[in-house]
Amino acid sequence: MLRSINLWIIVLSAIVVAGAIYFMVNTDADAQTTPANDEGVNTMNIDKMLSKYAVVEVKPDLSGLTEKQQQIVKILVEAGKVADHLFWEQASYDGLDIQAKLAASNSPQDKKILEYVNINYGPFDRLNNNEIFYGKDKTIDGPTFYPSGMQKEEFETYIKQHPEKEKDLVSLYTVVRRTGDNGLEAVPFSKAYPEETKKLHDLLMKAASLAENESLKSFLEAKAADFLKDDFYTSDTLWLKLKDNMIDLVIGPTEVYEDTMFNYKASYEAFVMIKDKEATKKLEFYNEHKNALEKRLPVSDDYKKEYKGLSSPLAAVQLVYCGGSSNSGTKTVAFNLPNDEKVREETGSKKVLLQNVLKAKYEKILVPIAETLLTEEARKYISADAFATNVLMHEYSHAFGLNYTVKDPELTVKKALGGDYSAIEECKADIVGLYNQSYFHNKELISDQELKTHYTTAVASIFRSIRFGANGSHGTANLMQFNFFVEKGAIVFDESTGKYSINYDKFEKATEDLANLVLTIQGDGDAKKASEVIEKYGKFTKNLTDSLKKLEDLPVDIVFDYQYNW
Numbered sequence: 001m002l003r004s005i006n007l008w009i010i011v012l013s014a015i016v017v018a019g020a021i022y023f024m025v026n027t028d029a030d031a032q033t034t035p036a037n038d039e040g041v042n043t044m045n046i047d048k049m050l051s052k053y054a055v056v057e058v059k060p061d062l063s064g065l066t067e068k069q070q071q072i073v074k075i076l077v078e079a080g081k082v083a084d085h086l087f088w089e090q091a092s093y094d095g096l097d098i099q100a101k102l103a104a105s106n107s108p109q110d111k112k113i114l115e116y117v118n119i120n121y122g123p124f125d126r127l128n129n130n131e132i133f134y135g136k137d138k139t140i141d142g143p144t145f146y147p148s149g150m151q152k153e154e155f156e157t158y159i160k161q162h163p164e165k166e167k168d169l170v171s172l173y174t175v176v177r178r179t180g181d182n183g184l185e186a187v188p189f190s191k192a193y194p195e196e197t198k199k200l201h202d203l204l205m206k207a208a209s210l211a212e213n214e215s216l217k218s219f220l221e222a223k224a225a226d227f228l229k230d231d232f233y234t235s236d237t238l239w240l241k242l243k244d245n246m247i248d249l250v251i252g253p254t255e256v257y258e259d260t261m262f263n264y265k266a267s268y269e270a271f272v273m274i275k276d277k278e279a280t281k282k283l284e285f286y287n288e289h290k291n292a293l294e295k296r297l298p299v300s301d302d303y304k305k306e307y308k309g310l311s312s313p314l315a316a317v318q319l320v321y322c323g324g325s326s327n328s329g330t331k332t333v334a335f336n337l338p339n340d341e342k343v344r345e346e347t348g349s350k351k352v353l354l355q356n357v358l359k360a361k362y363e364k365i366l367v368p369i370a371e372t373l374l375t376e377e378a379r380k381y382i383s384a385d386a387f388a389t390n391v392l393m394h395e396y397s398h399a400f401g402l403n404y405t406v407k408d409p410e411l412t413v414k415k416a417l418g419g420d421y422s423a424i425e426e427c428k429a430d431i432v433g434l435y436n437q438s439y440f441h442n443k444e445l446i447s448d449q450e451l452k453t454h455y456t457t458a459v460a461s462i463f464r465s466i467r468f469g470a471n472g473s474h475g476t477a478n479l480m481q482f483n484f485f486v487e488k489g490a491i492v493f494d495e496s497t498g499k500y501s502i503n504y505d506k507f508e509k510a511t512e513d514l515a516n517l518v519l520t521i522q523g524d525g526d527a528k529k530a531s532e533v534i535e536k537y538g539k540f541t542k543n544l545t546d547s548l549k550k551l552e553d554l555p556v557d558i559v560f561d562y563q564y565n566w
């Protein structure tokens with residue numbers, strides 16, 4: 001398997017982010033390619049490449065924690081670094097060697113290249129179609145889930161000939177290796193990475209031994225055991241039952257996006273977090289209105305569903321450490337886990353908002369975009385709080401509407417809409433989220449000013465997301481909203497200043513109309529309509545392309561600089 005550009009375009013388009021919200025999953029269409037220098041190194045632009053990422057200091061405040069809790073956090077960060085190392089091993093066959101080679105060099109240029117290799121977990125630019133930016137070989141091997149050089153067809157043919165091996169070969173938690181007789185075998189992660197697995201187990205047991213909160217203790221013990229079993233059902237379930245604890249943790253093989261060939265294999269990641277009690281309480285307010293929000297959707301009752309009353313805990317947290325897959329390239333601001341469908345159906349899922357990451361993206365990216373593209377009047381109405389709430393409402397709103405079509409209760413919307421499903425689903429989550437704000441406004445739970453702030457901040461965020469092109473579900477979803485709002489007169493472009501203003505009188509109705517459109521497409525499972533709507537609204541206009549050019553020098557994402565005093 002090669003880390004070729006085409007593969008990655010497919011993968012980037014396929015990032016549905018079932019479990020997590022990723023911002024800017026698209027590629028940077030504007031990034032320039034420079035001629036390779038005589039060493040074959042495409043890093044003439046290294047300063048420019050580095051400037052795409054704004055550095056954000058992470059200084060976790062542990063002062064609200066007891067002595068034992070602080071010790072636990074430190075142990076978990078250590079465990080997080082093991083997961084981070086495992087992701088390096090998974091991301092490419094060459095990454096760690098290249099990292100070591102660059103680290104040994106004294107050249108200032110190499111130091112910069114190392115920095116960029118570290119951001120990307122390898123010599124490929126995740127913001128630029130994963131183009132190889134370092135090394136003579138422009139086609140290095142991709143992720144190590146499969147044998148070096150194995151092609152898709154070989155795997156598929158082998159499985160057809162050996163159906164008894166399929167379950168293990170496609171498992172989330174195995175790597176595929178060649179056998180002596182040219183066959184393929186599945187090796188569980190615990191056997192493929194025995195040392196690291198043991199380390200993870202031991203560190204989590206050590207942390208568990210210090211835990212005074214019973215739910216945290218059981219969760220950590222279960223997670224430690226699950227690493228040895230290559231099965232995370234028990235710990236995933238217990239993660240949803242964490243109660244009255246200050247520390248939160250996601251660790252292990254989680255998302256499948258790095259498996260660019262099949263999306264079968266999970267890659268390692270880690271989030272170590274401290275709960276932000278006040279912010280969590282504020283967000284829980286939205287939980288109480290879920291049923292009312294579903295009932296109020298702007299479609300007929302056939303297109304709404306009843307809640308099953310599953311647990312849907314919510315946590316606003318401060319990120320202490322982020323490693324592995326979730327730390328590669330663009331950074332997550334919120335996620336909804338676990339991905340295990342069985343756990344989700346039996347117990348539910350948990351939404352986590354990373355408060356300090358949200359704030360950093362707001363300050364470093366959203367504010368400069370608003371300053372560049374919005375009128376002075378509109379800029380009065382953007383806020384970090386609204387940004388966070390919009391993200392939360394997006395997550396909630398994935399749950400609204402139907403999963404199965406109205407006419408055929410056996411047919412999933414996902415299957416009916418095929419390749420256009422993700423863009424429609426992401427658009428639904430955004431637009432229903434915004435539409436829901438008018439519910440709170442009508443009930444006088446938020447003020448006129450706050451409603452305006454939600455709308456305006458959402459528009460600034462639309463620019464942020466479409467900077468990376470129409471590839472990928474998030475990019476398309478944002479383009480659709482932008483063009484729909486313009487058509488309805490909710491976003492108004494001023495030719496003379498090149499800035500955008502918001503017509504608040506028209507905005508609410510526009511959210512209602514677009515929500516109606518996408519919820520209906522989903523309920524009908526109408527693939528034809530879906531592609532028509534994407535064709536009509538999911539494209540760049542000249543004004544928009546010109547506007548995006550003005551954002552070229554702004555960072556597109558952030559990297560963390562950990563400032564620990566331990």
Ligand SMILES: [Zn+2]
Binds near residue numbers: 017020394429
């Ligand atoms: Zn989403």
